[in-house]
Each structure stands twice: as structure tokens, then as C-alpha cells.
Amino acid sequence: MDIKSAVTQLSSIAQEARLEIFRLLVQAGIEGLPAGSIGEKLDIPPSTLSFHLKELSQAGLIHSRQVSRFIYYTANYAAMNGLLAYLTENCCAGVTECCPDVTSCNPEKGNE
Amino acid sequence: MDIKSAVTQLSSIAQEARLEIFRLLVQAGIEGLPAGSIGEKLDIPPSTLSFHLKELSQAGLIHSRQVSRFIYYTANYAAMNGLLAYLTENCCAGVTECCPDVTSCNPEKGNE
DNA sequence: GCATTATTTCCATATTTATGGAAATATAGA
């Protein structure tokens, strides 16, 4: 991962509403949640929510899929793992041996 | 850690110049670097650098100490660990057992 | 005290980001 991607991904969760959205989607698991449910649970108006979902999507931290009239959003666990790995490396540069790998974070036993 | 602190810390590194500064300080180890050296290495003018150092300081991700006329800045490894731990928890909420602890990142064998 | 060096603060400006109403788009069922 290059520094620009890291900054983009960090920026996407460096905002309270978006970090809450991401956390909610992580909790929701691989099935995810439709936009409307997210907005309802977090009390965010549609256009504002859409803006934040776009930010997270463009950063690659969430995915979406259409199910009937609903658009389901899901956390991209692999992307979050990549970001954590990048930060861990940068946090520990030069002292790599002291840091655990952060590569096993996902909602099931396998990986998506 | 609460969500607001997490957002503050994330914001402080969600910017290219600041992430570079932090990375440089991590590499510099516990002795750190004086502001002037940071600005020189990263080619950032004094006032801009001072602004970014303040952001990182206020978020708690770096510390400073005066040594003669120089102000040495150091990475706060413990704070970074705390942030990584928060993200790991939030990334894995509900599936805690799949995530490694990220609590052992520091420049020496011990912890600061 | 004065000159030198290191860093910060002040300030104006530019840029980016966030907010949410209203309208547009898309999907599905009757």
C-alpha cells in the first residue's frame, strides 16, 4: 500500500459519522445493511448518508450490492486489514520483529 | 478509547504531510528529531510544519521536549498502539477471537 | 545586552469537506 491510499482510507474513517457507519457495518457482518437502515440507526438524513457512503466506497473500505430496491453495504474486512497492516508497519518501522501481523481480521473463519 | 478520540487521532494522520512526519518519527526512534530536521528532510516550510506538529501533538500521537534551542519530537508509540487496538476491535466487533492483539509495538523491547 | 538560531504564532487566503433540502433516478408491485 502506498501512502496516498493509506491517507485516503484513513480520511474516510477520520470522521465521526463515517467511523460509526463503518463500525455498524462491521457488526452487521458479511450480509451488511441497506442504506436506509444505516441512516435510521444512526439518524443521518439520506443525502448526507449517501455522501458518507460514497466516501467510504471510494476509499475501498466498504462495498455495495443491489438487492431488490435496497442497496446493501458491507464492510470490506480485507481493506481494513490492509490499512491496519500498513499502520503497524509504519508504527514499527525498523523494529518489525516486535509487531504482530494484523492480517486475520474477518467475519468468518475464512477470508472474503 | 472513545470514538471522538479515535477520530481525532485518525484525522491527525489522515494527511500526507503528517503521516510522513509520523513515519519519520517512528523511524527516528525514542530519541526523536528536532523540528528543523523534520522540515528539512520532508521539505516543509517552518510555519506549515509547526501547524502539522501541533495537530499531531494535540491528538497525542507525538510528544516534544526541549533540548537546548531545539525542540525534539518523538512518536508516541503507546498512543499508536491504542489507536490500532481500537481499530482492531472495531474491525472485528463480534468476532473478537479472530483478531490478534496489537499492543506490543514499541521501539525497544519494553514499553514506554 | 546583543546577535544568532530554532521554532512558533499571527494572519490572509485557498482549498477541501460536511450538511441537508429538493429534485432526479431506479426498482418493484398492483
Next chain:
DNA sequence: TCTATATTTCCATAAATATGGAAATAATGC
């Protein structure tokens, strides 16, 4: 096709963040 529902896009506005020159502050040695 008409209607209802879900979501996005458009738009204006507000707020926060980033930049860097110039001046101010702080520390040191002579």
C-alpha cells in the same frame, strides 16, 4: 402505466483544514 419506496445527485451554504510569508518568541553564547 401508475404509485410507492429506496437511494442518489444536484445545489447552495457553512465549516473546517491547509498553506506559507512575516513577525514574534525563546534559548544560547559572546
